[in-house]
Amino acid sequence: xxxxxxxxxxxxxxxxxxxxxxxxxxxxxxxxxxxxxxxxxxxxxxxxxxxxxxxxxxxxxxxxxxxxxxxxxxxxxxxxxxxxxxxxxxxxxxxxxxxxxxxxxxxxxxxxxxxxxxxxxxxxxxxxxxxxxxxxxxxxxxxxxxxxxxxxxxxxxxxxxxxxxxxxxxxxxxxxxxxxxxxxxxxxxxxxxxxxxxxxxxxxxxxxxxxxxxxxxxxxxxxxxxxxxxxxxxxxxxxxxxxxxxxxxxxxxxxxxxxxxxxxxxxxxxxxxxxxxxxxxxxxxxxxxxxxxxxxxxxxxxxxxxxxxxxxxxxxxxxxxxxxxxxxxxxxxxxxxxxxxxxxxxxxxxxxxxxxxxxxxxxxxxxxxxxxxxxxxxxxxxxxxxxxxxxxxxxxxxxxxxxxxxxxxxxxxxxxxxxxxxxxxxxxxxxxxxxxxxxxxxxxxxxxxxxxxxxxxxxxxxxxxxxxxxxxxxxxxxxxxxxxxxxxxxxxxxxxx
Amino acid sequence: xxxxxxxxxxxxxxxxxxxxxxxxxxxxxxxxxxxxxxxxxxxxxxxxxxxxxxxxxxxxxxxxxxxxxxxxxxxxxxxxxxxxxxxxxxxxxxxxxxxxxxxxxxxxxxxxxxxxxxxxxxxxxxxxxxxxxxxxxxxxxxxxxxxxxxxxxxxxxxxxxxxxxxxxxxxxxxxxxxxxxxxxxxxxxxxxxxxxxxxxxxxxxxxxxxxxxxxxxxxxxxxxxxxxxxxxxxxxxxxxxxxxxxxxxxxxxxxxxxxxxxxxxxxxxxxxxxxxxxxxxxxxxxxxxxxxxxxxxxxxxxxxxxxxxxxxxxxxxxxxxxxxxxxxxxxxxxxxxxxxxxxxxxxxxxxxxxxxxxxxxxxxxxxxxxxxxxxxxxxxxxxxxxxxxxxxxxxxxxxxxxxxxxxxxxxxxxxxxxxxxxxxxxxxxxxxxxxxxxxxxxxxxxxxxxxxxxxxxxxxxxxxxxxxxxxxxxxxxxxxxxxxxxxxxxxxxx
Numbered sequence: 001x002x003x004x005x006x007x008x009x010x011x012x013x014x015x016x017x018x019x020x021x022x023x024x025x026x027x028x029x030x031x032x033x034x035x036x037x038x039x040x041x042x043x044x045x046x047x048x049x050x051x052x053x054x055x056x057x058x059x060x061x062x063x064x065x066x067x068x069x070x071x072x073x074x075x076x077x078x079x080x081x082x083x084x085x086x087x088x089x090x091x092x093x094x095x096x097x098x099x100x101x102x103x104x105x106x107x108x109x110x111x112x113x114x115x116x117x118x119x120x121x122x123x124x125x126x127x128x129x130x131x132x133x134x135x136x137x138x139x140x141x142x143x144x145x146x147x148x149x150x151x152x153x154x155x156x157x158x159x160x161x162x163x164x165x166x167x168x169x170x171x172x173x174x175x176x177x178x179x180x181x182x183x184x185x186x187x188x189x190x191x192x193x194x195x196x197x198x199x200x201x202x203x204x205x206x207x208x209x210x211x212x213x214x215x216x217x218x219x220x221x222x223x224x225x226x227x228x229x230x231x232x233x234x235x236x237x238x239x240x241x242x243x244x245x246x247x248x249x250x251x252x253x254x255x256x257x258x259x260x261x262x263x264x265x266x267x268x269x270x271x272x273x274x275x276x277x278x279x280x281x282x283x284x285x286x287x288x289x290x291x292x293x294x295x296x297x298x299x300x301x302x303x304x305x306x307x308x309x310x311x312x313x314x315x316x317x318x319x320x321x322x323x324x325x326x327x328x329x330x331x332x333x334x335x336x337x338x339x340x341x342x343x344x345x346x347x348x349x350x351x352x353x354x355x356x357x358x359x360x361x362x363x364x365x366x367x368x369x370x371x372x373x374x375x376x377x378x379x380x381x382x383x384x385x386x387x388x389x390x391x392x393x394x395x396x397x398x399x400x401x402x403x404x405x406x407x408x409x410x411x412x413x414x415x416x417x418x419x420x421x422x423x424x425x426x427x428x429x430x431x432x433x434x435x436x437x438x439x440x441x442x443x444x445x446x447x448x449x450x451x452x453x454x455x456x457x458x459x460x461x462x463x464x465x466x467x468x469x470x471x472x473x474x475x476x477x478x479x480x481x482x483x484x485x486x487x488x489x490x491x492x493x494x495x496x497x
Numbered sequence: 498x499x500x501x502x503x504x505x506x507x508x509x510x511x512x513x514x515x516x517x518x519x520x521x522x523x524x525x526x527x528x529x530x531x532x533x534x535x536x537x538x539x540x541x542x543x544x545x546x547x548x549x550x551x552x553x554x555x556x557x558x559x560x561x562x563x564x565x566x567x568x569x570x571x572x573x574x575x576x577x578x579x580x581x582x583x584x585x586x587x588x589x590x591x592x593x594x595x596x597x598x599x600x601x602x603x604x605x606x607x608x609x610x611x612x613x614x615x616x617x618x619x620x621x622x623x624x625x626x627x628x629x630x631x632x633x634x635x636x637x638x639x640x641x642x643x644x645x646x647x648x649x650x651x652x653x654x655x656x657x658x659x660x661x662x663x664x665x666x667x668x669x670x671x672x673x674x675x676x677x678x679x680x681x682x683x684x685x686x687x688x689x690x691x692x693x694x695x696x697x698x699x700x701x702x703x704x705x706x707x708x709x710x711x712x713x714x715x716x717x718x719x720x721x722x723x724x725x726x727x728x729x730x731x732x733x734x735x736x737x738x739x740x741x742x743x744x745x746x747x748x749x750x751x752x753x754x755x756x757x758x759x760x761x762x763x764x765x766x767x768x769x770x771x772x773x774x775x776x777x778x779x780x781x782x783x784x785x786x787x788x789x790x791x792x793x794x795x796x797x798x799x800x801x802x803x804x805x806x807x808x809x810x811x812x813x814x815x816x817x818x819x820x821x822x823x824x825x826x827x828x829x830x831x832x833x834x835x836x837x838x839x840x841x842x843x844x845x846x847x848x849x850x851x852x853x854x855x856x857x858x859x860x861x862x863x864x865x866x867x868x869x870x871x872x873x874x875x876x877x878x879x880x881x882x883x884x885x886x887x888x889x890x891x892x893x894x895x896x897x898x899x900x901x902x903x904x905x906x907x908x909x910x911x912x913x914x915x916x917x918x919x920x921x922x923x924x925x926x927x928x929x930x931x932x933x934x935x936x937x938x939x940x941x942x943x944x945x946x947x948x949x950x951x952x953x954x955x956x957x958x959x960x961x962x963x964x965x966x967x968x969x970x971x972x973x974x975x976x977x978x979x980x981x982x983x984x985x986x987x988x989x990x991x
Binding site: 388391393394395399400402403404406407410411418422425426429433437440441442480481482483486487490 | 561562563564565634635638639641642646649652657660661664665668669671672673675676679680682683
């Protein structure tokens with residue numbers, strides 16, 4: 001039955017298309033976009049199928065590569081959390097790739113074939129990271145995805161290669177720290193399989209190399225997740241990369257890293273085990289809290305929309321990591337739900353900024369004016385939806401992840417983090433309503449925009465509008481029907497909840 | 498007749514009207530037809546709930562589960578129907594008035610205006626019929642957002658500044674409410690509105706109770722205009738006058754006091770309030786607000802701002818009545834929700850009619866206008882008398898119950914506050930009437946006549962209603978019966 005093959009089929013699809021696109025692209029350059037859509041579409045289809053299959057049967061699929069059973073062989077573990085994550089990232093990637101058609105023509109016309117090839121490779125890496133049940137194999141996929149994203153970011157404006165180089169240096173350090181941690185654990189336990197290692201760790205937990213490994217892994221993954229203060233690479237990379245690259249990497253990349261943190265902290269070690277040794281969850285909670293506020297304040301200070309969104313990402317990733325640090329069911333639900341919500345919101349916002357760059361040639365907030373509401377009514381409506389969701393007003397999706405996170409902080413009596421969530425919502429309101437004001441209202445100081453009746457509709461085309469509309473409607477639906485999603489998240493809890 | 502879905506329809510009807518309003522933006526008459534139609538249907542739907550509400554029945558409709566164990570519930574209890582009846586009834590008046598005002602004033606972007614107004618009404622009815630706190634929060638935040646385009650309608654510097662102020666106050670309030678709800682949920686495991694409160698069984702320390710109560714108060718107190726959280730309201734007078742009339746005298750601010758009563762009567766309950774002395778906090782704040790707001794009203798020359806400060810004061814009448822924790826006091830409070838609404842909406846309608854017709858905003862310019870606008874000023878006089886508590890206008894009735902409630906509880910200070918504030922009301926309304934009737938008008942009044950019937954009919958209608966309710970509080974809608982039934986369910990729930 002094909003259901004049990006799905007964990008392998010998803011990455012294989014991406015490998016296949018990563019080879020097909022350059023081969024066919026040499027012969028027929030025009031159809032690389034369609035090919036990439038086909039690839040990510042198939043992967044999304046498999047993810048959705050697998051997810052539904054998993055919900056129905058409720059059984060985790062453990063796929064042994066080559067039939068070798070772990071700990072000798074490498075396995076993919078397709079449990080609820082992995083299935084959810086894979087579905088989210090592949091769907092977002094599919095939608096972003098649809099949107100990229102027009103942008104690729106303008107922003108990197110000669111580099112379409114490499115762009116789509118690398119995008120396939122990057123998605124291979126991300127899916128592999130999510131699915132694998134082996135710590136070293138995870139590192140391999142981490143490097144595949146990282147190297148591809150360095151290349152994707154470098155496809156951008158003149159400053160992009162430098163930003164990408166900076167990311168490469170910092171990212172490689174992060175990856176190496178993680179690998180070092182894995183090495184330490186291997187010397188103590190003699191296994192690389194996550195499930196296997198989880199069973200062995202209680203016996204060796206007092207060992208100093210286990211503690212060292214834990215710190216190294218959290219810091220290493222923290223770099224990839226842009227956990228404050230390890231976020232330095234992120235703002236420039238997201239800002240200077242082409243709009244299609246940043247829309248692809250921003251909603252997915254840091255989430256996958258946060259997912260690894262889930263696996264390491266909650267599944268590999270387990271909360272009780274680590275907090276006996278080191279107050280890890282408290283520490284990452286503090287950094288997440290600072291990061292949330294820092295990211296929001298920096299976002300307010302930006303005048304370039306993409307950079308604002310980048311800092312906002314630093315802040316939002318803090319929510320997810322805060323959810324992990326709370327280490328209780330509500331925090332877990334909030335964090336997992338926020339992975340979905342933020343992926344939708346941030347992808348949508350980056351797509352809007354990409355659309356504006358295509359039409360206006362810039363995305364400088366200071367130059368926004370109220371002609372936009374006539375020129376791009378639907379784009380702006382989508383933006384408004386995402387903005388309100390980011391602020392966290394019901395019934396849009398953003399409210400509910402914050403609600404569960406807030407319940408999580410209350411359960412731990414952690415009033416400081418509760419205050420952080422609330423304050424950051426207000427800061428979000430500041431930087432989003434600033435844009436909404438500019439787009440929807442006359443500037444009282446500027447009479448030239450007084451008469452908007454003559455402005456023609458200049459809305460973006462279907463390939464750009466469709467993904468944005470899907471995401472905006474998605475935000476509303478996820479919000480209204482979040483109870484169904486949360487009931488699924490209930491089945492994903494790590495042991496001990 | 499099957500009533501289960503009526504609350505849902507009542508919420509949705511104006512939301513359904515929004516696309517129609519937006520699509521007919523080029524045809525103003527058709528567009529306003531949708532508004533009126535939605536208003537009438539909404540009112541009739543609420544009216545069908547009245548008989549069952551009078552019998553004390555609760556119609557409960559559980560929609561989807563919005564979070565595990567936290568369903569979206571619409572519950573038409575007596576109190577909800579009471580509030581929905583006022584809001585939807587006065588919306589019809591306001592809709593007619595809006596037509597006269599917006600066209601007379603040649604306002605721009607009227608489609609946005611009417612569409613936002615419809616969303617506001619859906620949210621208000623949603624607030625009225627919220628069966629639990631989470632549903633309440635959802636509609637409360639919707640109301641915040643939908644009011645924003647109305648506050649900044651003129652897009653002048655002043656309006657945009659007022660909009661920012663409005664958002665920063667109300668969004669902060671929303672967050673405090675969410676925090677309060679979260680803590681309540683973690684303690685009690687429920688967020689349902691239950692007459693008599695949900696904290697009864699819970700093990701609650703005094704400091705925790707005070708913190709939760711203050712968070713709630715921050716949440717609902719902003720819209721209720723309790724000092725020091727009131728200052729968005731006078732600024733929001735930058736909005737067009739129909740907005741000030743319906744939203745800033747009825748829907749939005751009354752949602753705030755409605756929330757106060759929900760929190761006091763249905764979340765904490767009178768026993769818990771008294772046990773931790775929470776009503777004292779409420780009483781001090783409300784008493785302070787009544788006196789200070791009345792004094793500040795004197796200092797305003799802008800008519801709408803004076804009315805706004807008067808509103809702040811009268812909202813705290815309601816809050817003070819709740820804080821008395823006596824049945825009669827609560828009856829007075831609930832009655833004042835509806836009676837203040839008919840009186841204050843009349844006054845705002847008058848202010849708007851004067852502004853459109855004579856282009857006068859300041860009280861010092863109103864000399865002799867009663868000769869030109871006799872109907873408007875007659876209505877204005879009725880409204881002012883009512884707010885000062887002079888019979889036979891309905892303000893007297895609610896104030897009577899408020900004062901009796903205070904005496905019943907053996908409290909003299911609130912009575913003094915009510916009396917003093919009544920005098921202050923006379924003090925800040927009388928000069929306006931005096932100017933209009935007895936001072937000689939300037940030459941600019943020549944050639945002007947009464948405002949358009951679209952404005953005069955609604956404003957006179959609400960004035961008449963104020964008198965009729967004063968003569969018989971149970972007229973048409975049995976407001977008094979409903980108020981006393983709500984009060985008795987809260988106080989006799991055990």
